[in-house]
Amino acid sequence: MKTICSLLFTLLVPLFSLSAQSPNAGSIPQRLDDYLTAAQRADRFNGVALVLHKGKVLLHKAYGVRNAAIKAPNDTATRFPLLSITKSFTAALILKxxxxxxxxxxxxxxxxxxxFARGDSITIHQLLTHSSGLFNYTDLIDEADSALVCHPVPKQRIIDVIQSKPLSFRPGTQFSYCNSGYFLLGLVIEKATGKPYxxxxxxxILQPLGMRHSGFDFINLPTNSRAQGYDTLTARYYSPYPHPDSTVLYAAGGLYSTTGDMLRWAKTVANRQLLSARSWQLAFTPHRNGYGYGWYTGQFGGKPYLRHSGGxxxxxAEFVYYPAEDLTIVLVNNFGNYADSVFPVVQSLSVVVFGMPDELWLPRQEVQLTSELLRQYVGRYVADQPGGYGMDIVLRDGQLYSLGHHKDQLPELALFAGSTDHFFPQKYNSRLTFERDSSGRVMRCIIEENGQRFAWKKVD
Structure with a gap:
């Protein structure tokens, strides 16, 4: 899935620091719960959350339903697919x-x-760091393939698909996120151990950590112990989506778990247990695109993190660990589609623990505005703050969009009207308000999120 971030941090992260203001009232655990409760009511989170800070569990709670048809609630024992978070475990097994x-x-x-074709030119390091140049086999899978991929698939069939495509670049020269590399790592593990991956x-890995509720055959678990996945899940509508067999996702994304088990993994990562200090160092050392061995490195608000998402x-799913703050946030969620992410929820929970102002999600209802009115917002906007930050507001087929001037600033976002001059992006807890001069002409856009407010002047 495409990763998205807090809207203001995506736009303006160099312009302010997380340490700038005092926290809102209320205990941290209560504020975390309040935020997630509001996010669930606003159809932005449905699953289980775990927040671990300095060895203490601040929050471990389930929200929403594991099965909408029978209104069965999620709980902390519900099993969820970890999807690409599996890569952190596969990399740890290689290092072991x-x-x-x-x-x-x-x-x-x-x-x-x-x-394996071209096996002489690709190293295990390159498989681990997504620098092999191999074709990503999951690019060929969509809902139309469910009759095939929701049943066991022979490994050779997937190997044949990977081998049949040319390399996209010379191994070791570029980064391209690739499930094929981690699929092959599963086969390497089988060859090295003489056992199934x-x-x-x-x-x-799992048994030494006591992760007794984790495994691989997710779709054949009892229905009362696992979450049903939905590509759309709201208070008014839900649409189940078929989940692939674990033989398809395999070492790249086939692991399921509970947040209770992930608490054990979180403590292992934080305390550098199970593996040697040298192995953990290798796992966390960034290479191209900040990717180590099964981990992304990055930062939010100037605070470095180790992270992997699954989708x-x-x-x-999200697993984020801030080493300096000894803060781990784990989210598992049973709805989503290719453009979705729960990383914005992680960021808001991080803001709460870091002691910054936070805002609850409010249910938002879209209203329809005329094309004539929407055209009044179209134009180029530049931030009042220095740095050259800007965005274009465009109108396509009756839908308003914002586009960042720089590719690393802002992804293309659809903007939905809550009322005249007031808009919101669906996946961010943000508000955009267009202000007018005395003649009624749109003169600027105000973006607000989590107690922060920034003005963007309309320049054409």
Whole structure:
């Protein structure tokens, strides 16, 4: 899934610091709960949240329903797919095997998969860091393929798909997020251990950590123990989405878990347990695009984090760890589509723990404005603050959109009218208000979020 961020931080993160203001009233656990309750009511979160700070659980609570048809609620024992968070576990297993002398990250793929095309030119390191140039096999999967991928698929069938496509670049020269690389890592693990990948994961990672409620065959779990996934889930409408078999997602995204088990993983990561200090250092060392071995590195509000997200229509998941603050946030959510993310929810929860002002989600109702009125907002806007930040407001097929002047500032966002001159983006807890001069001409746009307010002057 495409990653999206807090709207103001995406636009203006260099312009202000998270330490600028005092916190709102109320205890941190209560504010976390209030925020998630409001987010669930506004159809922005439906799942289970875990917030761990300095070894103390601040919040561990379920929200919404695991099955909308029977109105069965989520609880902290509900199992959810971790999807691409699986990559952090697969990378940890590779590093454990390296400690045992069974694998080296510098080995060629051909050493373990001798028949794999171009295996002599790709290393395990390149598989781990998404720099192999391999075709991403999941690009070929959508809902129309559910009759195939919701049942066990032979590994060779997926290998054949990966091998049939040319490399998109010379291995080691670029970054391109690639599930194929982690699929092959599962096969490397099987060759190195002489055991199925799933068994090796249980024996070397899950069992030592006591993660007894985690595994791989998600779609065949009892229905009362797992969440149903929905591409759309609101108080008024829901649409179930078929989840693929674990043999399809495999070492790239096949692991399921509970937040109780993920608490064990969170403590392991924070305390650098299970693996050696050297292995954890390798895992967290960023390479191209800030990606290590199964981890993204980055920062929010100037605070560095280690992170991985997971997403497939029906489910979203986030694992974010701020080392300096010893703060871990885990979210599992059972709705979503390709353009969705729960990372904005992570950011708002982070703001609460960091002691910054926060705002609750409010249910928002779209109203229809005429094209004549919408055209009045079209134009170029520049931030009052220095730095050259700007956005264009455009109108396409009766829909208003905002576009950042720089590609790293702002993704294209559809803007929905709450009333005349007042708009909101669906996936952000933000408000855009257009202000007019005495003649009624639109003169600027005000963006507000989490107690922050920034003005953008209309320049044409």
């Amino acid at each position: 095997l390296q400690e045992q002398g069974k694998v080296s990250v510098n080995d060629k793929v051909s050493q373990y998969l001798p028949g 799933e068994q090796a994961m249980h024996e070397l 497939y229509p029906g489910f979203m």
